[in-house]
Each structure stands twice: as structure tokens, then as C-alpha cells.
Amino acid sequence: MERDEQEPTMSEPTKTKYDRQLRIWGEVGQAALENASICLLNCGPTGSEALKNLVLGGIGSITIVDGSKVEIGDLGNNFMVDAKSVGESKAKTVCAFLQELNDAVRANFVEENPDSLILTDPSFFSQFTLVIATQLVEDSMVKLDRICREANVMLVFARSYGLTGLVRISVQEHTIIDSKPDHFLDDLRLNNPWPELKRFVESIDLKTPDPIAHKHIPYVVILVKMADEWTKIHSNNLPSTREEKKEFKDLVKSKMVSMDEDNYKEAVEATFKVFAPRGISKEIQEIIDDLYAEVGSNSSAFWVMVAALKEFIANEGDGEAPLEGSMPDMTSSTEHYINLQKIYQTKAEADCLSMEQRVKHILVKVGRDPSSISKQTIKSFCKNARKLKVCRYRTIEDEFSNPSVTELHKCLASEDYSSAVGFYILLRAVDRFAATYKRFPGQFDGGDIEEDASLLRTTALSLISEMGCDAYELPEELCNEMCRFGAAELHVVAAFVGGIASQEVIKLITKQFVPMLGTFVFNGIDHNSQSLTL
């Protein structure tokens, strides 16, 4: 396997410190983290915990924006402050304690109230890769979202409120090449072999009398041959019904001459690869059919490559994406295995070359430098062509003013989802309450909690009506609990919510793995948390 030409080098001590995470996102991912600058709004425990995880992971730089001073109450929920810091700037204190966790990170702070900053200096945010906005109310969320979309800065919201909370990514578009799914079928093309593979398979005799040779024929060969035999008798169709699949499996089994033929056992286990549909998945089809695949001079590298992919599939790909090229381990003679490997590698390389030419051609067509997308990038794209992902997020404003009613009703109908919807609505309702009454419901002891609960309920009901789901009966218990929470920021909830936020940030910055869609609503009562895509 050739080394990535552009792999950055790391000093030895750094490499071992990050060892356990390099195994996940590699040096390329690590480099992306180290080149990123993060802005945190509000450094209560939610923000501090989110940032802690990123600092430990080696994020490039952090800038904390918070205008408050450390209070005694903060000593009970924030690990990044201590008794000596009471009365000091919270941003300064948290910054110093976070810096201790990793001296490779550049840590700064700005003593200012984030809500004010959003109003008075929107251009402040343009300098960052990503903003983590914690504990913002609706109004500020909408404003900040506009600013960040305009400046093309990624945005992640996180909120802790009693035993509930939320995390929401807001980015116009996030494209992923290296999505690293947990489980993905290998690309053996047993259901659609190409000429070179067919020729190789034909050269091997399954009926060989030599028992050693018989049990060292790799299952790829066995299945391609048997699939070919089958299609010849079945008007060129592969097994599709349950009976046919069973019949095919039995057919494969019947070729075994002795009990210890692992290659045949593997072939039986792998028959499902023959039944898999040919061509590309619905998801990839949607991507190549996307509007953005019609590229222009401003298109991103991703979409230029998608345009090339579309051409490839329609022409030399013959309905298939570029071959991924790797082969899993299997029982085989060394000679057969190496020969097979070569065949797969050769086709993958040829497909990739084809793609390169198409990419160059498209770049020229849209008036761009044909070498502006590297060979390395195209190679990675080809390897991951079946696993591409595109994530898009509505603006906060759109979601708030026009939530998907169908989605809401679907969630409300499900027992699992309904409490999440309840909390989502209540989180918005408490912000409206605060805008009217200048405090959160139940925020202060000595007030009338019952009255607050009643006022909160009224606010929530009008919101529900606005959202178009009048039929929803907001459970009274949930509403009362929300008042009981009184906008408390509990450390454990902050750590959970902040943890989720930090993980999403990592995925967004490394451009690996798949970020969450929608709004994650945390339910700390029974842990029946859910993501709502409204």
C-alpha cells in the first residue's frame, strides 16, 4: 500500500500521545484538527466540557467568549474553575485550566457577552473554522446562524437545561468522502464480473481431481463460476426468489467433496454477495442526480468529482462505480490469491485513471486549473465512491418558522419519540418565556413555581399551535419538570451534551465519519433521547 504523499509528519512524543485516536482518524484527520480554530460561546460546564475533549484531542486553537465572572455556584458544576477564581473572569479562568490539558493548543479568551458580540460585531466570527455556541436562547441562535452561514463558518449549538438539552449542527452543506461506515459490503463484483476476472475464473477447473487444489480454490472463483452457470440456465438472471437463493446455495454446497473444505464453506457463507443488486445504491444515485452535480466554475472539488463519477457510471463503468480494489482474506492457494489481488488492483487503478481524466476534463470545461484536484484526492474518492455522503442542514430560522409538520406528527405518534418532541418544544418555550418575563420559569427559589408552570404551559401551547400540531397534548408532568429544572446547568448533563457536541465537531473538521442530522434532544430522565429532523 503506497504511502499518502501528503501525509504530514509528527514528532515521536506527539505521535504516541495521540496514538489511540490516530487509529481512528489517521494523521490526515489529526492534521485537520490541528489546523482548526474553534470559537466557544459561554464557558459554563456545557461549553467547557465540549472544549475539554477537543483540547485533549489536539485542536489547533480555541477562543472562549464569555463576559461573566466566576460565581460560587459555578464551583458546583464546572471543573474548569476553582475556589481561588471566584470573582475572576470565567473566560480567563476556563482558558487557563484548559491550556493545562494540552500545551500544543493555542488558547485565547475574549471577555464579552456572546449575545452582545453577535449584535455588535458579526465579523468577529469569520476568522474561525467552527463556532460552538452553548446556552444561547432562540433569538441569538437565529442571528448567529445567519452570520455563520454568510461567513461560511461551521456552527454547532449545544444546550443543557436541567435533565434535558440539545445539540444541533448548522452548516449549509457538509460532504464526506471518507465516511468510514461500520459495515460495508466489499466490492468483489461476484454479481457482475468484468472480462479480466471472468477470464481468470474460466482458467480454473472446479472439477479438478486433486483434493489439495480443490480446497484451495478461492470462493470468489467458485461463486463467479457458479453464478455464471446459473445465469446460463435462467435466462441471464441471478437468483432472486427465496427458493432460488436456497437452490443456489445448495448447488454450491453440493460441489464440496469433503468436510474440511473451508473455501467451500466460505463460498456458502458468501452467496449473499451474489444475490446483491448490481450497480450503485439509491443514495449514490441521489448524489449524482443532485443539482450540485451540475458543476460550474465555483463548484467544490467534491462536486466536480461527483460529476466525473456520473459520467464514469454512464460510460466505462457500465452502471457501476469505480472498483474499490481490495480483497478480504480468504482460503486460497497463495498463487490464486495473489493473481486475484492483481486483477482487482489493476481494474481499480484503471478505473481511477479514467476518473482522473474525466475530472481534468471537467475542470477545464468550467474554466479551472486541471491540476487543482490532486491525484491523491481522486484516488481516495474512487475508493470511497460507494460510500459518499452529503449532509445538509436547514437554517435555524427556517426550522423555527416552518418546522416539518409531517415529521412532527410522525414523531408524536411514536412512544419513543414523543418525550423528545415535548422537550424540544419546551426548550423553545422557556426561551419565549424568558423573553417576556426576563427570567426562566422556576429559575429562582421563592417564586411561584406553580404559576410559572401555568405560564410556561400557555407559552408552549401557543408555540405548538404555531408549529401546526395542535392535536399534541403536552404532558403536564413534562411541563412541570421543566419548571422544576429552573434553567439549572447540571455538570453530568453538561458533560453528556458537551461530549456529543465535541464529537460532532471532530467529525465535521476531520471530514470523516458521518455527523448527526437534525436536532439531538437529550432526555436524562429515561435516556430516551432522540434526533428530530424538523
Next chain:
Amino acid sequence: MADLDSPPQSKTRDLDKLLLRAGNLVGPDFYPGAELRDDIRDYVRILVVGAGGLGCELLKDLALSGFRNLDVIDMDRIEVTNLNRQFLFRLEDVGKPKAEVAAKRVMERVSGVEIVPHFSRIEDKELDFYNDFNIIALGLDSIEARRYINGVACGFLEYDEDDTPRRETIKPMVDGGTEGFKGHARVIVPGVTPCFECTIWLFPPQVKFPLCTLAETPRNAAHCIEYAHLIKWHEVHGGKSFDPDEPEHMKWVYDEAIKRAELFGIPGCGEKHNTAIASTNAIISAACALETLKIVSGCSKTLANYLTYNGGEGLHTKVTEFERDQDCLVCGPGILIELDTSITLQKFIDMLEEHPKLLLSKASVKHGKDSLYMQAPPVLEEMHRPNLSKPLYDLMGRVQKDTVHVFGTALKNEEKHSSLTKLRVVFKGADGVTDMDTAIGA
């Protein structure tokens, strides 16, 4: 400086809202008030097992959730590769005992908390040590360690005559596990929820693996096995019937179950890839600490009882309510057998064959660590043979009641199975105990 005009703030400003205020979706014994908060602070003791990725987070989380009396046990020393997530450690701490540094750092930061570190193996502690804690929070990375603590905690459990667990002997545990972007958090209340061992007996002893679970509608780990057993078995093995005694069969079932479990990103199953990041540890520990607070205080309903988490492909959390195995060898009461003090070991073994719930033939008998009788191999059979004519009461040290394990061939649904069963033996006629209805003594 603090504003002199405003009333002195409480350090527990946020926690107070949960502990001092009445709530709606709360535990059955929730008595909100300052007393509850103060009692937790002053009297509740929590043990954190492990001071690594999860342990560091747990200590911080618990210290900031109103707990003041913590202990932490870990036998390891700090290594450089820990530093990307075990945030209580610095480069200059490499080589020092994790438990000691972790305790020191949290105490420095959170004033008032007392953390006693134990730089030792969990097996080296007396059982009484573990009994001193209200809750045991596990931040472990091995199955063996989890099994050990589970065995200890469930060992404290006692049952009433009507098979209900005695409340004061229940020692709850919260257990977390992580790997890469995946993790789990579970609540174990011995005698109430499934314990760690509850379904491990299904698997042959030579295959070392964790409790295999499903994050779908099947509610029992046994269903995972059943799935592989009933549905896919026949697809692959045709007419051959499943034999749980056949190690190859069981291994196949295990492998299938693993594959299915991996589909749901359930950690703890399958190989360890040794990947670890701060965020997953933070998430799982937070869930565990939250449950600890809820169990102790009753301030909200608790997790019932297994949370799985996968953050690699989108974000997925799922709660599954698993059911206990009533016959669990570790947390179950064991089948009640009442005997006369005169009954010999041989007579006892004969009785097991007739016992309607057991129908166990060719039984070997074990009392704690002592084998009282072994059917095989011949050398050991001969060695233990003299015990057969002695009274079981004497062989068991003349205690009025105790647990024994019996192993033999059981008849279930007209099929023979190897079977290991836990029995609760109670002797009548010892210390003037009166007869009970279910006696089967001669």
C-alpha cells in the same frame, strides 16, 4: 470580588433544583430537601473502579454531583498514550499510579471532596471493602474485571423465603464501556435487573467473551442466542439439530450473535481495536454518573436498564430493558432445597435426580471453592468418593444454610443437557429450625 449585596450563593446552586424541589417523574422514594442533599454529601460513599478514560471522567462527574466521599481503585500506572483522554494526568505524571494522581487532581480542583485512592488489584481487596459503598461505578476495560466485581456485589445479595431480594443487601452498580465512537452504560441492581453474568452460562467456558446483547425488540440476551439458534441455524445447517453441548455449535451461535450485535454497534462484543477518544468516554461516564445520582437520591426515574451509544454514523442511542435470568448462578436465589441434617451426600445426589425442577443425574457437587464430589475424571472421583457416605450438613461446615452448585446431566423437554445449577440448601433440625412446606428431606 463577589458582589457583597447579593445573598451568599450556594455551591450547589444547580443541583439544588433537582434535590430540593419536588418533582413529577421521580423515583419511588424521593424525599426532596436540604437533608437529602446534605446526607448525600456527608454519608454516601461511591467506589469508582478504574482510573483510566472512564474513571477520570467518573471522578469529576461524581465530585460535581454532590458526592463528597469517593474511593478509586486502579492497579495501573500512567502511560503517554493515556494523555489524549485521561485528563487528570500530565506528561510529568507518566509512571505514577493512576488512582493516586487522579484522586489528588480532583481534590485540588473541587474543594471539599475526599477521594481515597487504592493502588491495587480489585481482587486484592477484602469483600468487606466493597460492602462499605452505596454504589459501585465501573470504568473498566475488561470482561474479567467486570465479572469479578459483579460476582462480589451480587454475593452480598440475600433473599427472603419468598424469593424476594432483601433491600438492604442490594448493592447497585453502574457500568460503562467504550471503544472508538461506541459505548454503553448500564444499571445493575442485583436481584432486580439482570446482572453481568445473567446469561453468560449459555456459552461454553472455553470461549471467553462478554455478555452479548441486542439493541432491538428482543429483550433478552438469550434471544440473541435464540435468534442465531432458531432462525439462522437451520438455514445454514439444514437438518442437523442444535446441540448446546457441541462446542462447535455453540461457537457458531456465538459468532452469529456477535455479528448481529456488531450491526448495532454494541461494544464489548468482538475484538478490541484499542481505539479511545475523550468524547465517548465523557458521554458514557456522564450517563453513569447521572444514574448514580438518580439511584441514590431518587430525584428522577432511572435508566431501565441498558443504554447503547454509537456516534460514528450519525448519532444513535437506544435503551433496552433486559430481563433477569431467574436461574442466574450469580444473582439468582438458587433453587431452594430443604434437608435433614442427617442426609448423606450420596442421598442428596440421588434426590437431585428426582427433584421436579432439576431432574439432574450424575451430579457433581461444589460448595464455594470446595468440590464435595466429582463424577469425573476417575482419579478425582476416587478421591472424593469417601464423602458420599458423610452427612452433607457436616461437609458444608455445619452451617444452617448456604449455596451449593451442582453440575450434571439435566432432562429438559425430553432432551439431555449439561447443566450447572445454583441451589440454596437449608437444613432443618439445625438450631431448632421448624419444618417448612417445601421440604423434600427424607
